[in-house]
Amino acid sequence: MAQKLPPQARRLRTIIVTVPIMGATAYVLYERLVLGKPQRTLPREVPQSLSTSNEMLPESSHVGSERLSKGD
Template structure:
């Protein structure tokens, strides 16, 4: 198990972890707000119409239907 850190070391660890995150966030916001760079987006596909058949099952699937038809 990890050794417990003294308060000064915990503060230093917090600074080491958060400063790069804050710097990257500030840079991205600067690019967007001051330089006018557009926001990055994921490319989206056009929505497909819903199919009338269940694509996960084979078309002639009788799995489990014979068990229910016997009245069990």
């Protein structure tokens, strides 16, 4: 296990980790708001109707519905 850091070292570690994240976030927001660059999006496929097929449901959800039908 790592040793506990003194408070000053913990503050420095926090600064070292957060400043690059804040810089990257600020740059992306600058590109969007000032330069007009569009937001990046993930390509999406057309969703299939879930009412006709339960293929998208996890296995555990099928098990629960079988138990209910056996008890009736």
